[in-house]
Amino acid sequence: MAVCEKHQELYKELDSYIDQVKDKPGILIGVLHKAQELFGWLPEEVQEHIAEKLNLPISEVYGVVTFYNHFSTKPKGKNEIKVCLGTACYVKGADRVMERMLEELGVQLEEVTSDGLFSVHAVRCLGACSMAPVVLVGEKDFYGKVTPDMVNKIISAYRRGGLHE
Ligand code: FES
Structure with a gap:
């Protein structure tokens, strides 16, 4: 196989x-x-x-x-999406961003999409509270002031190979 x-x-x-x-x-x-x-x-x-x-x-x-946090004992998608649910992001609607993200991808938290491209994770604070709500894709693709309506655009970009590639 x-x-x-x-x-x-x-x-x-x-x-x-x-x-x-x-x-x-x-x-x-x-x-x-x-x-x-x-x-x-x-x-x-x-x-x-x-x-x-x-x-x-x-x-x-x-x-x-x-x-070490760095090591993972669960599978991850090719693009690991971290949605910050820290206080500053939460009060600005990060929960709705998270909800839309899971809905668009059709997965549960920490589950990998069937094409292996994405997994979604909740994190505490990414240190950019002034940009809340914040989403990080991979190690360095950072998105600030994210609204639920931006979610589809962010995901689509990675289906095509990424916004920043
Ligand atoms: S709480 Fe989200 S970046 Fe700080």
Whole structure:
């Protein structure tokens, strides 16, 4: 099956990365970064695979994964959409933006769309309260003063490859 073959390729790439860095001290975080870059998230079986390859207890790998916010144990869409539901954004209608976002994409919070393109996440404060309500797509595409009516335009742009690409 295509998915399995793809996964085999990813495991192969991960293993060759591990072989390159294996003898260096404190490489676990680097290996987890690489794995997340390849798989998009860190499924349990990937964590187990890493523990085995590095000869570490699975509890140590799991401990690091859950300690750092950066690591994700749930799948994410190619475009991770973060809607700020912090106080400043909330009072300016972020809940309606969130509602429209989920409605347009036909998903629940943190669920990935069937085409794999999007997932929607709620965050606390993105540090841009004066621009409330705020939406962040990926790591750096920032949208301020977002209204429910802007949601469709933002999403459509990423279906075509992104506003900023
Ligand atoms: S509360 Fe949304 S950016 Fe601060």
